[in-house]
Amino acid sequence: MKNSLSLAGLGSAVTRFLHRFHVILFVLVTIGSLAVATLFLNELISRPAVSSDNSAAGKFDDATIKRILLYRTAEEQASQQSIPLNRGKRNLFVEAQ
Numbered sequence: 001m002k003n004s005l006s007l008a009g010l011g012s013a014v015t016r017f018l019h020r021f022h023v024i025l026f027v028l029v030t031i032g033s034l035a036v037a038t039l040f041l042n043e044l045i046s047r048p049a050v051s052s053d054n055s056a057a058g059k060f061d062d063a064t065i066k067r068i069l070l071y072r073t074a075e076e077q078a079s080q081q082s083i084p085l086n087r088g089k090r091n092l093f094v095e096a097q
Helices: 007-046 062-069 076-081
Strands: none
Touching: none
8 A cells, every 4th residue: 555645646636626626615715705894894884983082173263263254155256246247258058039
């Protein structure tokens, strides 16, 4: 009886195993990977949100509030429009009457 292991015999045994079960191994690896990815995503989604208590980020100083109050609304800008409109142009997308 020949009980010695050779590198060629071991390589052919692995090749025969992979040739015979390659579809099953592919399906197992694919389903296992998808299951692990689903578990990781589920854990990430179900984790409670961590809120930092950063009270300085929500405060404005007086100078910033004064600058915001200087901005004009759209209605004020339309009533004080300083850009002259060209009345000679026609809108090509409107049918002539």
